[in-house]
Amino acid sequence: MAATTLDLRNVPPAERHPRIHEAFDDLDSGEALELVNDHEPKPLFYEMQAEVDAFDADGYEVEQRGPTEYVARLPKR
Structure with a gap:
Protein backbone atom coordinates (compact mmCIF):
# COMPACT_ATOMS: atom_id res chain seq x y z
CA MET A 1 0.00 0.00 0.00
CA ALA A 2 1.48 3.34 -1.05
CA ALA A 3 1.70 6.05 1.59
CA THR A 4 2.07 9.81 1.61
CA THR A 5 3.89 11.18 4.66
CA LEU A 6 2.88 14.44 6.34
CA ASP A 7 5.06 15.71 9.21
CA LEU A 8 2.89 17.92 11.41
CA ARG A 9 5.31 18.63 14.24
CA ASN A 10 6.16 22.14 13.00
CA VAL A 11 2.66 22.98 11.73
CA PRO A 12 0.58 25.28 13.95
CA PRO A 13 -2.24 23.29 15.62
CA ALA A 14 -5.00 25.31 13.93
CA GLU A 15 -3.63 24.33 10.50
CA GLN A 49 -14.24 7.85 11.55
CA ALA A 50 -17.33 10.05 11.97
CA GLU A 51 -16.89 12.41 9.02
CA VAL A 52 -14.92 10.72 6.22
CA ASP A 53 -16.62 7.81 4.48
CA ALA A 54 -13.43 6.81 2.62
CA PHE A 55 -11.44 6.43 5.87
CA ASP A 56 -10.69 2.77 6.65
CA ALA A 57 -10.90 2.85 10.46
CA ASP A 58 -10.17 -0.89 10.71
CA GLY A 59 -6.80 -0.38 9.01
CA TYR A 60 -5.77 2.59 11.18
CA GLU A 61 -2.49 2.15 13.02
CA VAL A 62 -0.50 4.35 15.38
CA GLU A 63 2.97 3.83 16.81
CA GLN A 64 4.74 5.85 19.49
CA ARG A 65 8.38 6.19 18.43
CA GLY A 66 9.49 8.56 21.19
CA PRO A 67 8.10 10.75 23.97
CA THR A 68 6.94 13.35 21.44
CA GLU A 69 6.81 11.36 18.20
CA TYR A 70 3.79 9.40 17.04
CA VAL A 71 3.33 7.97 13.56
CA ALA A 72 -0.22 7.23 12.46
CA ARG A 73 -1.32 5.52 9.26
CA LEU A 74 -4.71 6.51 7.89
CA PRO A 75 -5.74 4.20 5.02
CA LYS A 76 -8.24 5.17 2.36
CA ARG A 77 -10.84 2.71 1.07
Whole structure:
Protein backbone atom coordinates (compact mmCIF):
# COMPACT_ATOMS: atom_id res chain seq x y z
CA MET A 1 0.00 0.00 0.00
CA ALA A 2 1.48 3.34 -1.05
CA ALA A 3 1.70 6.05 1.59
CA THR A 4 2.07 9.81 1.61
CA THR A 5 3.89 11.18 4.66
CA LEU A 6 2.88 14.44 6.34
CA ASP A 7 5.06 15.71 9.21
CA LEU A 8 2.89 17.92 11.41
CA ARG A 9 5.31 18.63 14.24
CA ASN A 10 6.16 22.14 13.00
CA VAL A 11 2.66 22.98 11.73
CA PRO A 12 0.58 25.28 13.95
CA PRO A 13 -2.24 23.29 15.62
CA ALA A 14 -5.00 25.31 13.93
CA GLU A 15 -3.63 24.33 10.50
CA ARG A 16 -3.15 20.61 11.12
CA HIS A 17 -6.62 19.14 10.53
CA PRO A 18 -7.27 21.14 7.34
CA ARG A 19 -3.92 19.94 5.94
CA ILE A 20 -4.67 16.36 6.92
CA HIS A 21 -8.08 16.40 5.25
CA GLU A 22 -6.66 17.99 2.09
CA ALA A 23 -3.85 15.42 1.87
CA PHE A 24 -6.26 12.54 2.57
CA ASP A 25 -8.65 13.77 -0.15
CA ASP A 26 -5.75 13.73 -2.64
CA LEU A 27 -5.10 10.01 -2.04
CA ASP A 28 -6.35 7.30 -4.33
CA SER A 29 -8.31 4.35 -3.00
CA GLY A 30 -5.95 1.83 -1.40
CA GLU A 31 -3.36 4.46 -0.45
CA ALA A 32 -2.64 5.72 3.05
CA LEU A 33 -1.68 8.96 4.73
CA GLU A 34 1.14 8.59 7.23
CA LEU A 35 1.21 11.34 9.85
CA VAL A 36 4.15 12.23 12.05
CA ASN A 37 2.84 14.08 15.08
CA ASP A 38 3.96 15.30 18.51
CA HIS A 39 1.02 13.64 20.29
CA GLU A 40 -1.25 10.66 19.78
CA PRO A 41 -3.88 11.70 17.22
CA LYS A 42 -6.83 9.94 18.90
CA PRO A 43 -9.25 12.90 18.41
CA LEU A 44 -8.33 12.91 14.72
CA PHE A 45 -9.15 9.20 14.49
CA TYR A 46 -12.65 9.81 15.87
CA GLU A 47 -13.13 12.82 13.59
CA MET A 48 -12.10 10.83 10.51
CA GLN A 49 -14.24 7.85 11.55
CA ALA A 50 -17.33 10.05 11.97
CA GLU A 51 -16.89 12.41 9.02
CA VAL A 52 -14.92 10.72 6.22
CA ASP A 53 -16.62 7.81 4.48
CA ALA A 54 -13.43 6.81 2.62
CA PHE A 55 -11.44 6.43 5.87
CA ASP A 56 -10.69 2.77 6.65
CA ALA A 57 -10.90 2.85 10.46
CA ASP A 58 -10.17 -0.89 10.71
CA GLY A 59 -6.80 -0.38 9.01
CA TYR A 60 -5.77 2.59 11.18
CA GLU A 61 -2.49 2.15 13.02
CA VAL A 62 -0.50 4.35 15.38
CA GLU A 63 2.97 3.83 16.81
CA GLN A 64 4.74 5.85 19.49
CA ARG A 65 8.38 6.19 18.43
CA GLY A 66 9.49 8.56 21.19
CA PRO A 67 8.10 10.75 23.97
CA THR A 68 6.94 13.35 21.44
CA GLU A 69 6.81 11.36 18.20
CA TYR A 70 3.79 9.40 17.04
CA VAL A 71 3.33 7.97 13.56
CA ALA A 72 -0.22 7.23 12.46
CA ARG A 73 -1.32 5.52 9.26
CA LEU A 74 -4.71 6.51 7.89
CA PRO A 75 -5.74 4.20 5.02
CA LYS A 76 -8.24 5.17 2.36
CA ARG A 77 -10.84 2.71 1.07
